[in-house]
Amino acid sequence: MIIICPSCNRQHKVDETRLSEKVKAAKCVFCGHRFPISRPGDTESEAAKPAEVVQPVHGKEWPRRRIAVSLSKGGVGKTTTSVNLAAGLALAGFKVLLVDTDTQGQAAYMLGVKPKAGLTELMTGEVIAEQCLAEARERLWLLAGGRSLAGVKRLIARKDFRGEMTLTEALTPIDGRFDYVIVDTSPGWDVLTINVLFYVQEVLIPVSLEVMSIQGLLEFSRSLASVQNYHKDLALKYVVPTFFDKRVKQSEEILNQLKAHYNSRLCPPIRYNVRLSEAPGYGKTIYEYAPGSPGAKDYRDLVRRVAGDQTLLS
Numbered sequence: 001m002i003i004i005c006p007s008c009n010r011q012h013k014v015d016e017t018r019l020s021e022k023v024k025a026a027k028c029v030f031c032g033h034r035f036p037i038s039r040p041g042d043t044e045s046e047a048a049k050p051a052e053v054v055q056p057v058h059g060k061e062w063p064r065r066r067i068a069v070s071l072s073k074g075g076v077g078k079t080t081t082s083v084n085l086a087a088g089l090a091l092a093g094f095k096v097l098l099v100d101t102d103t104q105g106q107a108a109y110m111l112g113v114k115p116k117a118g119l120t121e122l123m124t125g126e127v128i129a130e131q132c133l134a135e136a137r138e139r140l141w142l143l144a145g146g147r148s149l150a151g152v153k154r155l156i157a158r159k160d161f162r163g164e165m166t167l168t169e170a171l172t173p174i175d176g177r178f179d180y181v182i183v184d185t186s187p188g189w190d191v192l193t194i195n196v197l198f199y200v201q202e203v204l205i206p207v208s209l210e211v212m213s214i215q216g217l218l219e220f221s222r223s224l225a226s227v228q229n230y231h232k233d234l235a236l237k238y239v240v241p242t243f244f245d246k247r248v249k250q251s252e253e254i255l256n257q258l259k260a261h262y263n264s265r266l267c268p269p270i271r272y273n274v275r276l277s278e279a280p281g282y283g284k285t286i287y288e289y290a291p292g293s294p295g296a297k298d299y300r301d302l303v304r305r306v307a308g309d310q311t312l313l314s
């Protein structure tokens with residue numbers, strides 16, 4: 001059972017089965033407020049009600065989408081894309097959760113925040129969900145990754161049953177509060193990547209425009225198909241070419257190959273832009289660091305494409 005403190009509005013997870021019938025009140029661990037609690041079957045009272053999903057800030061239809069940004073190959077722009085897509089959607093008025101499932105923990109660094117808890121603590125249940133979420137920007141929350149996720153991978157690997165659903169089980173109680181959940185994945189292919197693909201419905205693949213990436217894309221597509229056999233709602237929705245450089249002939253050629261293969265799923269490319277590589281050093285998104293740069297323009301276009309609304313961020 002989830003109850004909300006009527007004073008500070010924070011949520012608390014309570015195991016009803018361990019709660020004695022005599023307990024009629026609770027004390028909020030965040031603000032210290034004491035309040036009466038109600039249970040299913042209780043008559044209407046002043047008591048705190050079970051949590052209702054918070055309405056989205058954005059006035060339109062609530063998309064509630066879960067998108068993984070993934071490709072086994074390293075250094076193709078997964079984290080840059082996750083951070084700037086999530087931040088752009090938040091700027092556009094959506095409530096966004098960015099989940100970093102990488103042991104490198106770079107999403108927090110890119111956003112210039114140092115959360116005390118993150119995805120590991122949420123998945124191990126050591127810390128209640130509310131304290132694992134770091135509010136990185138207005139309407140943008142982060143579940144940070146980091147080295148401690150290695151322990152989570154071992155925990156998943158040891159499970160005999162439904163190990164692939166561990167992330168889904170951990171995130172489902174909180175993700176209803178967000179319009180978008182964007183999940184950044186680590187390079188490679190491991191139990192956590194599989195968990196991510198069982199959690200999301202959509203996959204966005206950033207592909208750097210070089211021959212090796214196409215090879216990586218084909219391999220990843222095969223692995224994706226093997227998960228789709230068990231998770232029918234999973235769809236490859238977007239292929240985003242990254243590091244596009246018009247001056248490099250190869251860039252244009254690979255872009256044409258991608259067009260032929262992925263047609264409507266292919267998004268306009270993200271150009272090579274040195275501002276994108278500088279922004280993380282200042283803990284800033286591209287919109288904050290260089291709002292007029294080609295990198296900011298390209299990521300705004302991607303936000304509009306993913307949200308399906310060309311009027312956003314204009």
Ligand SMILES: Nc1ncnc2c1ncn2[C@@H]1O[C@H](COP(=O)(O)OP(=O)(O)OP(=O)(O)O)[C@@H](O)[C@H]1O
Pocket residue numbers: 073074075076077078079080081102104106185186187242243244270271272273274275276277278280295
């Ligand atoms: N379009 C771009 N133009 C210039 N530099 C970029 C661009 N996109 C990303 N970078 C830089 O390239 C490097 C790799 O990007 P990023 O960390 O996003 O890749 P990744 O796929 O997440 O890597 P990993 O697989 O290690 O997690 C970073 O230093 C980033 O700042």
Ligand SMILES: [Mg+2]
Pocket residue numbers: 078079080102106185186187
């Ligand atoms: Mg990364």
